[in-house]
Structure formats: C-alpha cells, structure tokens
Amino acid sequence: MKRDTSRNFSDWPITLFLALMSSPIIIMYFYLILDTFTNSPAGSLVPNEFTLEHWRFLWGEAEGVSGLWSATLNTFIFASVMATSILAISLTAGYAVSRLNLPFRAFLLGGMLTLHAFPTITLVIALFLVLQMVGLYDTLIGVILIKSALFLPFGIWIMKGFYDSVPWEIEMAGIQDGASRFTVWRRLVLPQIKPGIIALGVFAFLDGWNEYLMPQIFAPSSDVRVLSVLLAELIQDNEKFDFNLFKSIGLFYVIPVIILYLIFQNKLMNIYGGGTKG
Structure with missing residues (x-):
C-alpha cells in the first residue's frame, strides 16, 4: 500500500x-x-x-521567606473549596437553566454573561464593606465566597452548554423506566457530560490557585496568606532580594499546575466529547 x-x-x-x-x-x-x-x-x-541552595525553603527557613508551607496549604484549601463549590452549584443550576422552563430564562442567561464580563476591580469597595459587615474580612472563607460568586456565571453557562448537548431521549427513557428526575440526572445525564465536569473543575481550581488580587485585598493577614501574595512580598524586598530563590519558589508554585494538566490532559483535549446524539 x-x-x-x-x-x-x-x-x-x-x-x-x-x-x-x-x-x-x-x-x-x-x-x-x-x-x-x-x-x-x-x-x-x-x-x-x-x-540546591535555592531550594532551601523546602527543608528549612530561608532568609526573607516565612510561612511558605502555611501559604501553600491556604492556597490548596482556597482552590479546592472554590472548585468544589463552583462544581456543585454549576451542575445543578446549569441543568435547571438547560432543561426547565424557567420564567425570564433569556434575561437570566444574558444577566449571567453580563456578570461574568463585569470588571471585578469596580466591586472592590462594595465587597470590602460587605465582608466587614458580616465579619468575614481577612478570612479565607470570605475570599472563597467572593471568588466563587464571581466565577459562577461562567460555570453555569458552560455547564448549560454541555447539558444542551445531551439528547432528551436519554432522560425520557430513564423516566419511562420508573426512575426519578434526580436519579436520571445523576446516573444518566452526568456521565454524558463528564469531560465538561472535569474541565470546569480544573479551570476553577487553576483560577483559584493563580488568584492574587482578591486574597491580597480581602485577606492581607499572614495567617491566611496564599502563595501568589507571598511571591509578591518577595519582590518588594529590594535590599536582600534573592532572584534565584524567587525563581525556585515560582517553580514550586507552578508544579501543581503541571501535575494537574498531566493527569487530566486527555480529558481536556476531548472536552466536547460528551453527549451521544440520538
């Protein structure tokens, strides 16, 4: 041949x-x-x-670097809780928007796009006042709630698109066999949009892992500091700035992102593989 x-x-x-x-x-x-x-x-x-001098922060205290492991833990908690909450709400809200005949549905979809496109920096003062009033300023949970709320319109819109790709016949078959709507959603619909679930979870986790502005403004205390804020503080030290140490911490900061990509790269490449057309 x-x-x-x-x-x-x-x-x-x-x-x-x-x-x-x-x-x-x-x-x-x-x-x-x-x-x-x-x-x-x-x-x-x-x-x-x-x-290995530039990696000394892994096994001991490096000059100018303090609280690196607590910042790493805070960053992981921040990104994980944010991704989990976004997935939980987006999966249910996206299904409702896609499948249910909601009143003002078109207005709701347009509003979500507007909220996602709205500049975050313009909300800083209002968010600061709200967090002060509810007692969540300078806490990790306060930053998680803010970032999750700002990311949710994107997550709901994305999941709505994946639900739209699943044919109605799959759900109708399950309902005719006596399954409840929740069972049909959990056992028949969710497996069809698995690539979308993984993609949204990865994007939400990375968005939280890379976030700098919100933790810097709403959680400035060293107890709730994240890695991005720690790196910014290293740059501000003009007297004893160790550039190679800074690059080592930056590489340490990006390693989880690389690992996450290597684990889910096949799923991310087939992001639109969900849904079986009938």
Whole structure:
C-alpha cells in the first residue's frame, strides 16, 4: 500500500514556524529551571556550579521567606473549596437553566454573561464593606465566597452548554423506566457530560490557585496568606532580594499546575466529547 507523504511534507513549514515562535518561551523556561539548581558568575549565562541552595525553603527557613508551607496549604484549601463549590452549584443550576422552563430564562442567561464580563476591580469597595459587615474580612472563607460568586456565571453557562448537548431521549427513557428526575440526572445525564465536569473543575481550581488580587485585598493577614501574595512580598524586598530563590519558589508554585494538566490532559483535549446524539 502506497503511503501518502505529501501531507507530511506540507506540515514542515508550519511546524518550523511554530518552533521558531516558541523558542523564546522554551529558552526562558529552560533558564528558569537551570537557574534554580545552579549558580552563575555575574553577567554570564553559563553556570559554574550545581547547588540546591535555592531550594532551601523546602527543608528549612530561608532568609526573607516565612510561612511558605502555611501559604501553600491556604492556597490548596482556597482552590479546592472554590472548585468544589463552583462544581456543585454549576451542575445543578446549569441543568435547571438547560432543561426547565424557567420564567425570564433569556434575561437570566444574558444577566449571567453580563456578570461574568463585569470588571471585578469596580466591586472592590462594595465587597470590602460587605465582608466587614458580616465579619468575614481577612478570612479565607470570605475570599472563597467572593471568588466563587464571581466565577459562577461562567460555570453555569458552560455547564448549560454541555447539558444542551445531551439528547432528551436519554432522560425520557430513564423516566419511562420508573426512575426519578434526580436519579436520571445523576446516573444518566452526568456521565454524558463528564469531560465538561472535569474541565470546569480544573479551570476553577487553576483560577483559584493563580488568584492574587482578591486574597491580597480581602485577606492581607499572614495567617491566611496564599502563595501568589507571598511571591509578591518577595519582590518588594529590594535590599536582600534573592532572584534565584524567587525563581525556585515560582517553580514550586507552578508544579501543581503541571501535575494537574498531566493527569487530566486527555480529558481536556476531548472536552466536547460528551453527549451521544440520538
């Protein structure tokens, strides 16, 4: 059987172009990793010794760095609780918007898009006053509630789209067999939108993991500090700023994101694989 090589040859220009465009980013990440394990003479790009000194914050206190593990725990709690609450509400609210004949449904959908597009920074003063009134200022739960509420319109809209891709016949078959609406939703509909659930959970977790502005404003105390705020505080130290230490902590900060992507990459690549058309 004769192989068609014309397509392979035609892909080479695109591959070469993408490689050239990506080379600055690749070089940047290469030196980011290299600098965290080596020392280089001043003004030189070539390292002269291998060292683990820049990772000393993992097993002991590093100068200028305090509370790193508590900040890591706070960041994990913040991102996990935020992702869990967004998934729980979006899965139920998205189903209701998709399947139920709600009054003012079009107005509700338009309102969700408007809320998602609304600039967050314009709400800072109002949110500050509300958190002060309810006693949740400078607490992790207060920041979680704010971020979850701001992310929910996007989550509900996304899940509504996935529910729309599931044919009615699947639910009707379950109801005719005597199953309740909740059982049909849990056992028949949710498996059809599994890629969407995973994608929304990953996006919500990463949004919480990377968040800086809300924790910085509404949870400034060191007891509830997250990693993004800790990194920002390191930059502000102009007198004893260890750039390689800063890059090591930044690499430590991004490792969970890389692990999460490697675990769910196949699901994320097939994000629109849910729903079986009847």
